[in-house]
Amino acid sequence: MDKPRFVVVGGGLVGSMVAALLGREGYQVEVIERRGDPRQDAMESGRSINLAISARGLNALAQLAVGDDFLSLGVPLYRRAIHAPDGAMSYQPYGKAGQAINSFSRGELNRALIVSAGRSANVSLVFNRRCTDIDVQTGRVTHVDAATGADERVSTGVIVGADGAFSVVRGALQKREHQDYSQDYLAHGYKELFIPARPDGSAALERNAMHIWPRGRFMMMAMANPDATFTVTLYLPMTGPNGFDQLNTPEAVQAFFVREFPDAVPLMPTLIEDFFGNKTGAMVTVRTWPWRAGDRAVLIGDAAHAIVPFYGQGANAGFEDCLEFIESLRRQPGDLGAALARYQERRKPNTDAIADLALANFNEMRDHVASARFLWRKRFEHLLHLVIPGFIPLYPMISFSLIPYAEARAKAERQNRVIRWTGWALAAVAALAVWAGLRR
Amino acid sequence: MDKPRFVVVGGGLVGSMVAALLGREGYQVEVIERRGDPRQDAMESGRSINLAISARGLNALAQLAVGDDFLSLGVPLYRRAIHAPDGAMSYQPYGKAGQAINSFSRGELNRALIVSAGRSANVSLVFNRRCTDIDVQTGRVTHVDAATGADERVSTGVIVGADGAFSVVRGALQKREHQDYSQDYLAHGYKELFIPARPDGSAALERNAMHIWPRGRFMMMAMANPDATFTVTLYLPMTGPNGFDQLNTPEAVQAFFVREFPDAVPLMPTLIEDFFGNKTGAMVTVRTWPWRAGDRAVLIGDAAHAIVPFYGQGANAGFEDCLEFIESLRRQPGDLGAALARYQERRKPNTDAIADLALANFNEMRDHVASARFLWRKRFEHLLHLVIPGFIPLYPMISFSLIPYAEARAKAERQNRVIRWTGWALAAVAALAVWAGLRR
Numbered sequence: 001m002d003k004p005r006f007v008v009v010g011g012g013l014v015g016s017m018v019a020a021l022l023g024r025e026g027y028q029v030e031v032i033e034r035r036g037d038p039r040q041d042a043m044e045s046g047r048s049i050n051l052a053i054s055a056r057g058l059n060a061l062a063q064l065a066v067g068d069d070f071l072s073l074g075v076p077l078y079r080r081a082i083h084a085p086d087g088a089m090s091y092q093p094y095g096k097a098g099q100a101i102n103s104f105s106r107g108e109l110n111r112a113l114i115v116s117a118g119r120s121a122n123v124s125l126v127f128n129r130r131c132t133d134i135d136v137q138t139g140r141v142t143h144v145d146a147a148t149g150a151d152e153r154v155s156t157g158v159i160v161g162a163d164g165a166f167s168v169v170r171g172a173l174q175k176r177e178h179q180d181y182s183q184d185y186l187a188h189g190y191k192e193l194f195i196p197a198r199p200d201g202s203a204a205l206e207r208n209a210m211h212i213w214p215r216g217r218f219m220m221m222a223m224a225n226p227d228a229t230f231t232v233t234l235y236l237p238m239t240g241p242n243g244f245d246q247l248n249t250p251e252a253v254q255a256f257f258v259r260e261f262p263d264a265v266p267l268m269p270t271l272i273e274d275f276f277g278n279k280t281g282a283m284v285t286v287r288t289w290p291w292r293a294g295d296r297a298v299l300i301g302d303a304a305h306a307i308v309p310f311y312g313q314g315a316n317a318g319f320e321d322c323l324e325f326i327e328s329l330r331r332q333p334g335d336l337g338a339a340l341a342r343y344q345e346r347r348k349p350n351t352d353a354i355a356d357l358a359l360a361n362f363n364e365m366r367d368h369v370a371s372a373r374f375l376w377r378k379r380f381e382h383l384l385h386l387v388i389p390g391f392i393p394l395y396p397m398i399s400f401s402l403i404p405y406a407e408a409r410a411k412a413e414r415q416n417r418v419i420r421w422t423g424w425a426l427a428a429v430a431a432l433a434v435w436a437g438l439r440r
Numbered sequence: 441m442d443k444p445r446f447v448v449v450g451g452g453l454v455g456s457m458v459a460a461l462l463g464r465e466g467y468q469v470e471v472i473e474r475r476g477d478p479r480q481d482a483m484e485s486g487r488s489i490n491l492a493i494s495a496r497g498l499n500a501l502a503q504l505a506v507g508d509d510f511l512s513l514g515v516p517l518y519r520r521a522i523h524a525p526d527g528a529m530s531y532q533p534y535g536k537a538g539q540a541i542n543s544f545s546r547g548e549l550n551r552a553l554i555v556s557a558g559r560s561a562n563v564s565l566v567f568n569r570r571c572t573d574i575d576v577q578t579g580r581v582t583h584v585d586a587a588t589g590a591d592e593r594v595s596t597g598v599i600v601g602a603d604g605a606f607s608v609v610r611g612a613l614q615k616r617e618h619q620d621y622s623q624d625y626l627a628h629g630y631k632e633l634f635i636p637a638r639p640d641g642s643a644a645l646e647r648n649a650m651h652i653w654p655r656g657r658f659m660m661m662a663m664a665n666p667d668a669t670f671t672v673t674l675y676l677p678m679t680g681p682n683g684f685d686q687l688n689t690p691e692a693v694q695a696f697f698v699r700e701f702p703d704a705v706p707l708m709p710t711l712i713e714d715f716f717g718n719k720t721g722a723m724v725t726v727r728t729w730p731w732r733a734g735d736r737a738v739l740i741g742d743a744a745h746a747i748v749p750f751y752g753q754g755a756n757a758g759f760e761d762c763l764e765f766i767e768s769l770r771r772q773p774g775d776l777g778a779a780l781a782r783y784q785e786r787r788k789p790n791t792d793a794i795a796d797l798a799l800a801n802f803n804e805m806r807d808h809v810a811s812a813r814f815l816w817r818k819r820f821e822h823l824l825h826l827v828i829p830g831f832i833p834l835y836p837m838i839s840f841s842l843i844p845y846a847e848a849r850a851k852a853e854r855q856n857r858v859i860r861w862t863g864w865a866l867a868a869v870a871a872l873a874v875w876a877g878l879r880r
Contacts, residue, residue, distance in 0.1 A: 015681070174623075176723045182622030183614075240620070282617045 003027055004295075004336055005157035005435035007130055007141050007396055009169050010033075013051075013106070014301030014318035016113035020064050021326045023120030030124045030155050031117065038111040039118070045422030050223040050231045051109060052101040052210075052312030054399040060319035064116045073108055075224040076100035087263040090211070092378055095396040096386065100208070101185040101312055103223040104227040108313075114435075122327035134172035136297035142385050150426035158336065159297040165286055167303035168342070173293055186283040186308060186362070189220070193274045195222060195267045204227040204267045212365060213261050218242050219366035227260045232268070235366065244280050247320070283308045285355050291344040295337035298344070300325060310361040311398060314352050321347055346347060357398065357409060380419070391415060443467055444735075444776055445597035447581050449609050453491075453546070454741030454758035455602030456553035460504050461766045463560030470564045470595050470712045471557065474586050477567040479558070483654055490671045491549060491648075492517070492752030494839040501757035503795045513548055514766055515664040516540035521649035527703040531649070532818055533835040536685040537824065540648070541752055543663040549755075566595075574599060574612035576737035594671040597776040598776065599737040602775040605726055607743035613733055624800070626748060628658070629678045635662060635670035635707045643668040644707045652805060653701050658682055658700055659806035672708070676808065684720050723748045725795050731784040735777040738784070740765060742846040745791035751838060753794050759847070790845040797838065798851060820859070830857060864879075 003026065008019045011033030022029045053061070053074065061070065075347070078100045080092040094101060114324075117123045126143075132152070133142035139159055145151045161169025173179050197206050203224060205211055210231070211222040219239065222230040237243040241259075246252045248258050250272045257265050286306035292298040301318030332339035381393040394412035397403050403411070443466065448459045451473030462469045493501070493514065501510065518540045520532040532539060554842035557563045565790055566583075572592070573582035579599055585591045601609025613619050650671070651662040657677065662670040677683040682700075687693045690712045705711070726746035736869050741758030742863060764820040765783050804814075808828050821833040834852035837843050843851070 099762050179626045182624075185618045185622050411565075 007155045007157040010163035018322040023123040051104045051368045056316040062279035074102035074104045107110045123394045136293040139296040161299040161303040164302045165306035181287045184285045189280045192230035197228035292340040307358045309353045310360040322392040353406040447595045447597040448600040452604035458762040463563035491544045494541045496756040514542035514544045517650045523653045524716040544609035576733040579736040601743040604742045605746035620729045626724045629720045633672035637668035732780040747795045747798045751798040754849040793849045
């Protein structure tokens with residue numbers, strides 16, 4: 001069998017990553033992207049939460065050797081910095097000393113990956129093209145000039161759907177029978193806001209921390225950019241008390257911020273313009289099965305498993321897909337159907353697990369993260385992590401290890417049982433000691 | 441406010457029911473149906489499981505006064521008749537004496553409802569028209585001649601999506617943000633088979649029973665038709681052991697039936713032709729939320745909540761939607777948005793409940809229904825039903841009462857707890873008696 005040719009739909013983070021990796025494996029690849037070439041054009045902005053790239057993402061970037069140059073652009077975040085309503089601060093380390101998640105600009109990372117993919121002679125990149133028809137039976141992708149709708153062309157090959165949460169490739173798969181699919185929106189939306197650098201160019205908050213303002217039913221976050229500014233993300237219910245629909249006047253927004261985030265207000269001079277100028281984004285969890293149509297089409301990244309952003313794992317999970325995809329091609333040379341089957345079967349339980357964990361982390365971040373009981377539990381876990389070899393709390397397993405997500409979750413559940421039983425055992429010993437003392 | 445005009449997309453069971461009811465309320469209604477007029481054309485057949493109409497469906501039919509004439513066409517089924525692999529029979533009554541579900545032909549019922557809707561001067565019925573565009577913001581439905589694709593026309597009004605499990609109206613709702621949606625296919629498919637009448641015109645099996653051949657991982661069912669024939673439905677896994685994909689030769693099918701359904705084989709002279717001539721159908725559970733777009737579009741029946749057929753409630757649930765829809769319009773005169781909000785909020789928890797129950801009943805029918813423990817439990821429930829006022833097992837609550845589905849499920853859970861605790865209490869009393877006896 002000849003080596004298959006791949007048509008990658010979407011040149012975002014995952015599409016450019018998988019194209020670069022496929023090119024290096026010697027496959028012919030064509031990437032079809034709706035937007036312009038990020039190597040030439042100005043970048044889109046406005047609706048992107050900053051990316052937190054951690055171990056899984058760094059592992060994939062290392063395969064392309066773009067990691068080294070690129071890492072200097074990121075800002076390492078070593079801990080959470082929790083802002084209480086009265087302005088008091090508390091901190092939680094993410095892992096052991098030196099372990100950090102890395103705040104990156106999505107646009108810069110995308111550009112680096114496009115540059116990397118473009119260096120391969122096997123990879124052709126086609127920009128400003130919109131797909132109008134996907135045929136998953138024959139592997140034909142019809143596309144037109146994104147601006148004019150003219151100049152229709154057809155690309156043929158194994159279709160790799162890397163076209164995000166609202167994937168048209170997935171839409172084509174769904175038109176067949178027996179395609180399971182779900183999309184679940186959070187009742188919360190998000191809005192991007194901004195903290196500029198101080199007049200002297202310094203950062204207005206600690207740069208190497210993830211800033212969180214947890215408020216129970218809602219929250220705000222801020223992540224540093226390389227230029228000492230912060231990208232702020234506000235998460236509110238779409239409707240109801242403290243909902244986006246209620247904050248419909250500058251006065252209401254100002255009063256809400258002064259009441260809930262008083263320490264942040266002086267740092268946000270463009271708050272009102274940003275609030276009314278930036279669109280309110282929606283957050284959706286997408287699941288589907290299967291991910292492939294025979295040996296003609298396959299989904300990857302958000303197209304297969306869009307998740308909510310609260311574990312900072314969306315891009316990391318997509319990059320892990322790419323590595324498993326390449327590994328599956330290597331293990332099943334000459335049998336593309338078997339390779340795609342292996343890929344989807346190994347990834348699905350893990351992306352299901354991170355989807356669940358990301359939803360659960362939303363509750364943790366906006367709510368428990370501020371409770372004393374939670375803080376003590378985190379400290380106890382951190383202590384065990386430092387002193388017991390092999391004991392790794394869930395967060396560092398997800399962020400600082402390559403343990404598959406589903407396995408990490410199962411291990412964390414076992415560890416939690418041990419903690420609970422230890423607690424009961426200690427309580428029993430204490431009760432016994434008291435009883436023995438009383439008998440004397 | 442003028443009375444709104446309704447455009448009902450789909451003239452199936454639920455579309456024709458809601459159109460007939462709306463017409464009687466004085467609303468102007470246009471029904472757009474892809475197929476031909478069942479009052480003139482021959483009926484479609486082949487992929488329809490016979491309908492089981494029970495209390496909820498009869499209640500809706502009674503509103504149209506088509507019930508009386510029509511009921512004579514149905515076959516009442518008073519009990520399950522279970523066929524063991526060795527041909528032995530056992531029986532389970534569905535409810536109290538005289539309570540029955542009614543086996544109907546989908547085509548005949550649809551025709552009766554179209555006749556009923558057509559009698560209203562307010563209802564215009566348009567057949568052989570295919571919808572090509574649905575605009576849920578403006579309430580515009582674009583449709584063309586189903587055969588030629590020509591003769592484009594636009595109908596305007598409040599869009600009622602009664603267009604089934606693969607609803608195009610729902611597709612239009614999904615294009616907006618914040619639309620939750622899921623479709624889950626069973627790993628089982630179904631195939632329609634046939635038992636003809638005996639040469640003397642009599643029925644080959646007991647007519648007033650639902651015949652079930654439970655076999656653990658798969659099963660077969662048969663429901664009588666008015667002409668003494670039976671519509672048989674075979675449920676198998678799509679793939680794997682005893683799967684549709686394995687039964688790919690006449691010899692394999694014959695051997696499978698002789699092994700698993702030996703008592704049915706002599707009754708099915710066209711088994712092999714039917715098996716290879718009829719398509720294998722898929723079964724899907726569809727959920728979505730919300731069901732409405734403002735006061736311009738709303739979903740009803742399978743378009744809002746397609747369920748698997750194992751509780752015989754698909755059509756009954758759709759008819760209940762229609763009654764709640766009309767009731768909501770009556771309660772919110774002049775405020776269509778509020779009426780649609782009331783409708784969807786009252787129906788959603790109930791249709792979610794019946795979707796779950798239908799999935800659970802699949803396990804019951806193919807598996808437990810044959811176990812001795814299950815039979816004894818059913819007998820005990822049936823006894824309590826006969827002797828304790830107000831104790832109604834789940835099946836009769838769903839099939840022979842108008843208790844909302846979600847409430848019925850909650851009540852059944854409470855009753856199950858009582859049964860369990862009673863069991864424990866009896867066991868404890870017995871143990872105590874034994875202990876007291878031993879001490880003597």
